[in-house]
Amino acid sequence: MTVKRIDYALLIVALILVSFGIIMVFSSSYYYAIDQMQNKLHFFINDLKWVAVGIVVMIVASVVPYSVYRKLAIPALIISIFLLVYVLFNGVVINNARRWIIVAGQQFMPAEIAKMGVIFFFAYALEKNHMNLNKFSVLGVYLSLLILFVFLIMEQPNMSTAIIIAGVMAIMIFTAGLHWLYVALIGTGSIFAGWFFVNSASYRLERFTAFLNPFEHSYDEAYQVVQSLYALGTGGIFGVGMGMSTQNKLYIPEPQNDFILATIGEELGLIGTVGLLIVFLILIYRCVKITLNAPDKFSFFIGTGITTMFSLQVLMNYAVATSSMPATGVTLPLISYGGTSVVIMLGAIGIMLNISKNKMQKT
16 A cells, blocks of 8 residues: 655755855856846746756656656667767757756756666666576676766766766665675776776866865865865854855856855855755655655665755755865756756656655555
8 A cells, every 4th residue: 555645854855955056156146146147146047947847747757657757778878879979969068067968958968868778777677577686697787887987977088077977876786786896896996997087187186186285285186175165264153145256256167056065054154054964864865755655666776866866966066165175166066056956856866755745554
């Protein structure tokens, strides 16, 4: 017997986060929008539009017949690979990275779409083959797909998204019952792969070196991180007040994006950043609870993938903003400015609500 009632706690938390994100996008982008767009409301209005689209996607994702998601698995994989290849040849170059394509005058990030494509396909495949997962012929196919996605995304280059997608795949495979020997081998291989990627490009090596002592590189590779640390330090415990940030006044490049936490920390202080983290932990807790009560293997693996995606992005964004890991661009889910990201994240919330609506009733 199933319970046809969505997890309202998850819905409320998601709406709180996205509403807070709209406010912080406006606060963080105000001066940057005037300087770059001659319109102080440019990013705020665009963010509102994308949030509206995302909410529609969330509603649709929460009410469509559950069987639809299985049918989307293989098409989602094919479309994801196609878009990741397409962007390498026809993408828009911004800041020396080819990560965006333009459709109907709007920019989209195929890598964001690929996150859900990977989750759908791996949920479908693991549901069918989890009993044979430890056969090398089966595991080899999954690892080949993991390597393919990481390679295509690293070619953009976009190391942060490659890490997230690899992490999502790895956790989904692990929860499917991967043998500990394979876990150890894959973990060791990942360390060597990370070392290779860091050393394979001078800018990544420079970022890693800057991470070790950011203030020695405050005018080049660690510039954004140092400005973020200044912002967080200035905010102290209680913050300087909404709209009163100094660092987002053209010190931090594009402050409404990956480093929006710096503005939150400066304006709302430690209370604001910790409070926001607590709200994220509540969201992740609700996702974990929904996943553990999922009605079948397919929905369990989808829930695992989405929960991992949210968790890794929050962890990495906080770590980068506080110089706890080398700088890499990753959005703060439902908070940072970014059309594709907010639509995908709200769509993911809709899927979790759909799973919660179909969860097994405990007797």
